[in-house]
Amino acid sequence: MGVGNRMKKQGPPGPLDESLVTRKRKDAPAAPVEEKKRRRKGGLNANKTVLGNGTGNAKLDKKTKVAVVKENGRKKVKKVVEPEPVLEDDDSLGDEDDGIDDPDVMEDVLEGVADGKMDILGSDSDDSEPELDDDEFLDSDPDVAAGMWSDEEDSDVAEERLTAANIVGLSEKKDWQKAIEEAEAQAELAESAMTTNVAGDRPKILGDDEEVGAKAPLEPPSLQLLRTRITDTIRVLDDFSNLSEEGRSRTEYTNQLIKDICAYYGYSEFLATKLFNLFPPREAFAFFEANETPRPVVIRTNTLRTHRRELAQTLINRGVQLEPVGKWSKVGLQIFESQVPLGATPEYLAGHYILQAASSFLPVMALAPQENERVLDMAAAPGGKTTHIAALMKNTGCIFANDSNKSRAKGLIGNIHRLGCRNTIVCNYSALEFPKVMGGFDRVLLDAPCSGTGVIAKDASVKTNKTEQDFLRLPHLQKQLILAAIDSVDHASKTGGYIVYSTCSVTVEENEQVVQYALNKRPNVKLVETGLSFGKEGFTSIQGKIFHPSMKLTRRYYPHAYNVDGFFVAKFKKTGLTPADAVGAKSDGGKEKINPTEEEFIDKTPVTEDGTTEDDFGGWDESEDEKFIERARKSQLRRKGKDPKSYGRPKVKKTKREDPKAATKAVESESKPAKAKAVDSEVAKKANGSESKPAKTKITEFKTTVEVKESKSKPARTVTEITKTVTTVNGKESKPEKTKVKKSRKQGGVPI
Numbered sequence: 001m002g003v004g005n006r007m008k009k010q011g012p013p014g015p016l017d018e019s020l021v022t023r024k025r026k027d028a029p030a031a032p033v034e035e036k037k038r039r040r041k042g043g044l045n046a047n048k049t050v051l052g053n054g055t056g057n058a059k060l061d062k063k064t065k066v067a068v069v070k071e072n073g074r075k076k077v078k079k080v081v082e083p084e085p086v087l088e089d090d091d092s093l094g095d096e097d098d099g100i101d102d103p104d105v106m107e108d109v110l111e112g113v114a115d116g117k118m119d120i121l122g123s124d125s126d127d128s129e130p131e132l133d134d135d136e137f138l139d140s141d142p143d144v145a146a147g148m149w150s151d152e153e154d155s156d157v158a159e160e161r162l163t164a165a166n167i168v169g170l171s172e173k174k175d176w177q178k179a180i181e182e183a184e185a186q187a188e189l190a191e192s193a194m195t196t197n198v199a200g201d202r203p204k205i206l207g208d209d210e211e212v213g214a215k216a217p218l219e220p221p222s223l224q225l226l227r228t229r230i231t232d233t234i235r236v237l238d239d240f241s242n243l244s245e246e247g248r249s250r251t252e253y254t255n256q257l258i259k260d261i262c263a264y265y266g267y268s269e270f271l272a273t274k275l276f277n278l279f280p281p282r283e284a285f286a287f288f289e290a291n292e293t294p295r296p297v298v299i300r301t302n303t304l305r306t307h308r309r310e311l312a313q314t315l316i317n318r319g320v321q322l323e324p325v326g327k328w329s330k331v332g333l334q335i336f337e338s339q340v341p342l343g344a345t346p347e348y349l350a351g352h353y354i355l356q357a358a359s360s361f362l363p364v365m366a367l368a369p370q371e372n373e374r375v376l377d378m379a380a381a382p383g384g385k386t387t388h389i390a391a392l393m394k395n396t397g398c399i400f401a402n403d404s405n406k407s408r409a410k411g412l413i414g415n416i417h418r419l420g421c422r423n424t425i426v427c428n429y430s431a432l433e434f435p436k437v438m439g440g441f442d443r444v445l446l447d448a449p450c451s452g453t454g455v456i457a458k459d460a461s462v463k464t465n466k467t468e469q470d471f472l473r474l475p476h477l478q479k480q481l482i483l484a485a486i487d488s489v490d491h492a493s494k495t496g497g498y499i500v501y502s503t504c505s506v507t508v509e510e511n512e513q514v515v516q517y518a519l520n521k522r523p524n525v526k527l528v529e530t531g532l533s534f535g536k537e538g539f540t541s542i543q544g545k546i547f548h549p550s551m552k553l554t555r556r557y558y559p560h561a562y563n564v565d566g567f568f569v570a571k572f573k574k575t576g577l578t579p580a581d582a583v584g585a586k587s588d589g590g591k592e593k594i595n596p597t598e599e600e601f602i603d604k605t606p607v608t609e610d611g612t613t614e615d616d617f618g619g620w621d622e623s624e625d626e627k628f629i630e631r632a633r634k635s636q637l638r639r640k641g642k643d644p645k646s647y648g649r650p651k652v653k654k655t656k657r658e659d660p661k662a663a664t665k666a667v668e669s670e671s672k673p674a675k676a677k678a679v680d681s682e683v684a685k686k687a688n689g690s691e692s693k694p695a696k697t698k699i700t701e702f703k704t705t706v707e708v709k710e711s712k713s714k715p716a717r718t719v720t721e722i723t724k725t726v727t728t729v730n731g732k733e734s735k736p737e738k739t740k741v742k743k744s745r746k747q748g749g750v751p752i
């Protein structure tokens with residue numbers, strides 16, 4: 001199992017000193033097993049998972065020593081245990097936690113677990129040959145564990161204890177790491193003295209003139225030598241004036257280094273260069289190295305259902321070894337080891353937690369949704385962040401969870417139900433259609449579709465499958481989406497007026513450049529503090545690009561720096577109306593439009609072979625909808641102080657399915673959110689000379705609808721119905737062009 005089996009350790013990437021790094025390329029031969037493991041037989045125990053981590057309680061047992069041994073001609077640092085092994089069960093986890101948030105994946109996991117083929121996170125347990133890693137994670141100290149979960153957990157005292165426990169774990173881990181590092185440093189030194197072409201202290205890297213001139217750099221005789229050359233080149237680049245060969249330029253060394261990185265880690269040269277350029281050479285190496293190890297497995301406590309202390313205690317009783325994820329989160333638990341499949345415990349099924357990468361907490365924490373607000377999650381599936389928002393809002397207010405991908409939206413609905421979110425409405429639009437669908441939100445989260453360069457440890461295909469085209473297409477979409485997000489927010493919100501933009505990518509094109517674009521096109525927003533306690537500042541200048549000084553308020557996360565997925569978070573405050581002449585707000589359709597043109601109108605309803613329409617959510621009943629449409633219309637009139645009885649139903653021409661353009665116009669002219677033609681609802685309001693928030697006033701009605709429908713236990717269908725009701729209320733009664741369905745589907749799937 002390629003990636004998974006190799007990526008057994010959860011610890012943080014080693015320090016930047018090259019001599020400390022032991023992780024080898026994917027196709028490097030597996031390390032032979034040095035220690036015999038004592039394994040439990042049969043059942044789940046045979047599949048027991050050992051999950052190390054970077055901050056955990058792994059400790060170097062007093063009887064455990066570190067030694068450098070030679071295996072297959074390669075030196076390796078090993079832990080030598082004498083005389084008793086400390087680990088009871090230490091089959092390492094060959095896990096690949098791709099999509100563990102994803103309920104679809106989770107279903108597969110459950111099946112696998114049921115037939116005994118998988119370990120806790122769905123890795124193929126057939127592949128269970130124990131592979132000794134460079135470090136092992138030992139059982140939590142029982143004393144520490146007992147103290148951690150006392151009754152006072154939620155109090156400050158308990159919090160201190162949790163932190164103390166983390167610190168103890170961390171310092172023990174550091175002792176252990178230090179021992180490894182020292183041994184490895186010695187081994188590496190000895191080895192490089194033997195095998196590299198070091199001339200004194202000045203490494204010979206670039207070969208003879210003819211070789212280099214002929215673009216024929218030295219062929220590395222082995223991966224080990226390749227690695228040595230990488231570290232040597234970094235050393236030269238660090239101290240160029242003293243260590244470079246005469247007549248050689250930095251560029252020559254850098255080019256050689258990037259080539260070697262591509263060969264060693266398996267990246268396309270295009271992506272390796274892009275990522276390399278984000279960091280100084282030594283840090284770039286640490287980044288590439290960190291992408292070879294998985295991040296810790298983390299679960300988020302669902303505070304709508306339980307408390308972290310209770311959840312932890314229950315899971316500990318089931319044989320799960322865990323710790324709080326860190327002081328920065330009150331809901332995260334880091335899992336080190338589990339005797340049960342985490343995606344199939346009664347607590348999981350009851351929605352007490354969700355498997356979620358720690359970095360995914362960050363955008364929601366930055367969003368900081370308040371109780372009773374209206375929040376839009378523009379790209380929500382599979383709902384890790386939506387359900388977190390619902391928990392922070394304590395199921396009050398209203399969340400619109402939107403995703404353009406219908407099949408992913410089903411997973412979103414599943415999570416919303418499992419986690420007991422009752423303030424959430426799912427919709428299935430391209431987010432580019434907002435705020436036409438509705439606007440006036442207190443807060444908007446745009447967790448944008450991205451290239452996934454922050455999650456290469458989860459999805460190694462990113463190393464080779466991203467092209468230049470992707471880094472044009474994705475930022476273009478992200479820029480359109482961010483303007484739509486801004487225009488969907490109510491700047492006059494009493495409690496909010498915030499937009500959070502996030503990606504699980506580390507490229508500048510998808511992050512700072514998108515944010516800068518938003519600042520340029522929307523003078524009515526400014527960047528504000530994210531409120532996150534850690535994270536590196538966004539770039540204000542890089543590779544000749546200059547960004548607004550406030551870009552330093554954005555936050556970057558890297559696997560090598562924090563042992564979390566690569567991530568980017570920016571928070572905006574909207575300070576005023578979007579100017580009518582802003583990009584995308586022009587009714588004359590400036591060159592860059594936010595919203596699709598009417599020709600690009602997307603039908604949400606798939607067409608069956610017999611020409612009838614059937615929705616993926618289960619279809620909808622036209623006559624049943626009528627009631628809701630009518631009720632919405634009446635309340636809208638009442639709110640305007642008009643008597644619904646004196647106003648007949650607006651007549652919409654029925655033929656508009658063939659002519660969506662005409663349909664839109666007809667509806668606009670008859671039901672009079674005619675000004676909704678303007679892209680920003682605020683622009684519309686301004687044009688109307690009114691500051692009323694039409695969308696906001698609809699919420700009560702939708703919420704009522706949800707409750708009624710939920711009692712009929714037809715959740716999926718309900719959501720569609722509501723979505724449709726929303727559409728209708730917003731003046732789009734007709735179902736738009738069928739042929740555009742494919743378009744909307746293409747947008748799904750992440751990373752793209």
Ligand SMILES: C[S@@+](CC[C@H](N)C(=O)[O-])C[C@H]1O[C@@H](n2cnc3c(N)ncnc32)[C@H](O)[C@@H]1O
Nearest residue numbers: 379381382383384385404405430431447748749
């Ligand atoms: C990074 S994922 C969102 C993850 C989600 N926020 C969570 O925490 O579980 C990006 C999502 O954007 C959706 N997407 C892509 N293009 C979209 C668009 N134009 N409008 C709305 N959603 C879109 C994808 O289907 C995908 O589910």
